[in-house]
Amino acid sequence: MAETIKKVSIIISHGSLEGVYPGLIMANGARMEGIEANLFFTFFGLEAIMKKRMNKIKVATVGNPAMHIPSLLGILPGMSAFATWKMKKEMEKLDIPPIPEFIEMVYDAGAKLYACKATVDMFHLTKDDFCEQTDSIINVAKFYEIAAGGQIIFT
């Protein structure tokens, strides 16, 4: 039988909608295949597990050539909200949940969620700022310890 992946540890480092979803979909998909999955949220990616921020994550409409709109239009008020609304509508059709529900889903699926200590310190955050599904705040050394023996994916 062909070799199979047993464990993945996925790093989510961006705080935009398009920065957060791929990691969540991959972690959830891993669990659906019986693969152990860890999620490590770092830098602006932390917003995906912050109680006050996780529901407000938006698509970046500036500096993103694949949006097919000129950056000058991308800066208009409401542009990012509109693009976000549009994308969420399409995702809903595929039964891809909004971020807070998705976080709950991957957690219920058995994935472990961690916050990056360096970022937490930098932004003066505490464990209370994070959703209940967050396992703990860990440093890089601990991350490598948890990820040992598996694949690491940076997004």
Add this chain to the structure above:
Amino acid sequence: MPMKTIAGKTVEVDNEGFLVHHTDWTEEMAVELAREEGIELTEAHWKVINFVRKDFAETGQVPTIRRMKNVGGIPTNELYELFPQGPAKKAAKISGFGKPQGCV
């Protein structure tokens, strides 16, 4: 497509053992398909199977894990306990459907 005899009925299956025609499915086959996956069906498993069959009849699609929770009332963690190592895939197989093609 290969043919396979499951619970006394010879049916068409794909290379991974999923039924090709969901109309071939019987409850007796579900018991045998589950055993192949190392699962002994309990009432809780049947709740999932019955929802998958009912939802397919209504929508023409095998429900996602999210739908099983939000519409079928089956908690996600429970689904993973009932069908370890691949709940969506295994629930679909035991319920007589093909392998789910979606990403979530």
